[in-house]
């Protein structure tokens with residue numbers, strides 16, 4: 405589909421990657437861009453229409469789908485990452501919040517907007533992560549929620565093929581936003597992710613592997629235990645000197 409003339413809705417459009425997605429859509433000539441955010445007052449990009457939306461609130465999701473019934477391109481960008489381990493976390497709170505937002509919130513948006521998109525086929529972009537297909541020791545329970553989001557993305561692609569809706573999965577390693585602010589590692593710019601994403605939408609491609617690390621890790625999956633997990637275990641979980 406063409407971005408020019410489309411009507412897009414971006415979740416989490418107040419900051420980070422969502423803010424850049426919305427700006428890029430305006431720049432590429434989208435006819436209308438809804439910038440959805442928990443705090444719509446923070447959606448200040450020129451040409452973007454602010455909409456109040458918490459994706460974990462099903463009533464609000466339904467209301468927004470009703471009010472924005474002209475949407476042809478849904479960009480599910482909103483997400484949370486609590487950098488929480490599975491065993492060492494004090495409770496399940498972080499894991500539940502990540503699953504509630506990244507999986508159930510995204511699923512609820514896809515379900516609400518599927519009939520809206522049906523009118524003109526349209527497209528859905530789900531913003532995921534390299535941790536959708538491998539478990540990082542830096543953010544394990546986040547990875548579980550992104551893996552669940554990948555599963556739903558593959559599932560809705562099949563279910564929505566009947567109505568011709570393109571479903572694009574976008575995966576990236578570290579992106580230079582608040583979410584990765586505490587991480588000292590190479591980061592891709594949000595502008596590059598946005599550019600690659602909308603080029604994929606226009607080309608009808610179903611997957612974006614936005615950076616080299618994401619492409620490398622995906623290519624290693626057939627040998628993930630040897631190439632990915634064993635080295636990570638050595639780096640992050642090697643027994644302390646003298647123990648055992």
Ligand SMILES: NC(=O)c1ccc[n+]([C@@H]2O[C@H](COP(=O)([O-])OP(=O)(O)OC[C@H]3O[C@@H](n4cnc5c(N)ncnc54)[C@H](OP(=O)(O)O)[C@@H]3O)[C@@H](O)[C@H]2O)c1
Nearest residue numbers: 416420421442458459481482483533578579581582583584
């Ligand atoms: N940064 C990275 O390294 C990285 C890497 C790969 C993938 N991603 C993914 O990229 C997407 C954007 O992340 P980012 O880097 O821009 O992170 P960010 O700077 O932390 O922004 C996250 C955005 O999601 C919104 N959000 C969180 N929970 C929400 C909810 N329940 N309802 C509506 N909006 C909600 C936030 O809104 P508030 O302002 O209200 O909190 C904010 O706009 C996420 O899906 C993330 O998982 C990020």
